[in-house]
Amino acid sequence: MKHVYNVSGMTCNNCKASVEESLSNLEQVKEVSVNLKAKTATIKMTSHVEVKTLQDALSDKFKISEQEETNVFNSDTNESDVEKKSELKQLFPLFLIFGYLIIASILLNYKPWDVSGFMLDFMGLFYIVFSFFKLLDLKGFPESFRMYDPLAKVLPIYGWVYPFIELTLGLMFLMRFQIDIALIVTLIVLGITTVGVTKALFSKTTIQCACLGTALKLPMTKATFIENSVMIIMAILMLSNTLAS
Structure with missing residues (x-):
């Protein structure tokens, strides 16, 4: 039977x-x-x-x-x-969220147009939104997160703290508070995660995405790699502008 x-x-x-x-x-x-x-x-x-x-x-x-x-x-x-089922269709929720964040950031900075303001608002909104999804299932997220994040594997408590780190960084960017520190922390935190994601990609490991918590079912490695890459590039550009000025 x-x-x-x-x-x-x-x-x-x-x-x-x-x-x-x-x-x-x-x-x-x-x-x-x-x-x-x-x-x-x-x-x-x-x-x-x-x-x-x-x-x-x-x-x-x-x-x-x-x-x-x-x-x-x-x-x-x-x-x-x-x-x-195509991976593009699976990633649609992620792209939809990115679209909303981009539109909101443009509307906040189009008169007059401010590239730096756009990137700061995008990064701030990004962290706020993504931390929200993680906090929806604070019990389930750490379990998924430690499947690929090197630091979370060694220190399980890091998975529980991570959503609050994102929330704090989001508020710092939106409030323009200690931006240099927020950018450096972004590079460190996302850099660590990206190392784990890259290893998972090369090993062709299939793990559900933890970037949006457990609320949405996404292919973990590619979805996380996309979001991390965008944020890391923006952080590098912002730091370069700061050093140049």
């Missing part, structure tokens, strides 16, 4: 492993296969198990719900459909 269930709350390979292990511990369960991208769990059972029993076996972070009974062929088809 095989059933497929929807499982929400999974953000990384650790979550996948946790769900598989928890469900496998049930007496009636013979085998569990979790598809992280499709957010499904295919369970082979010796006898039917109630959804409530499955839910009780999982952490409160995960929510499981029943789908129609399926077979191996249906499961393979679902995985194939997910794989075919």
Whole structure:
């Protein structure tokens, strides 16, 4: 007997492993296969198990719900459909947010046009918005973040503090407070993360993006690489202008 269930709350390979292990511990369960991208769990059972029993076996972070009974062929088809989904479409939420930030920054600085003001406002709004998404799931974010950030791997508490670092940097840029310090911290913080992201890209590791917390499902490495690159370039330009003047 095989059933497929929807499982929400999974953000990384650790979550996948946790769900598989928890469900496998049930007496009636013979085998569990979790598809992280499709957010499904295919369970082979010796006898039917109630959804409530499955839910009780999982952490409160995960929510499981029943789908129609399926077979191996249906499961393979679902995985194939997910794989075919274009990365550009997956990254659409990120590009949409970037578009809003760019428009807002332009409107704040177009009369008269101020390039420096535009970049400062963009960076400030960027940090505020992205910290907001991370704070929506402060428990889930650190777990995803440490999958690729070198410092978060060594110091897990860094993942909990990181959203507040972003929030502080955002306020500093918007309030024009200690901009040089904010720019240097930006280069250090994003530089560390980018090292981890680059390693993940070369190793072709698939991890859900933590840049927008766990609220939106994005391909982690490429989405994070895009946002980090934009911010690092802006920080370098701003620091160069400061040193030149």
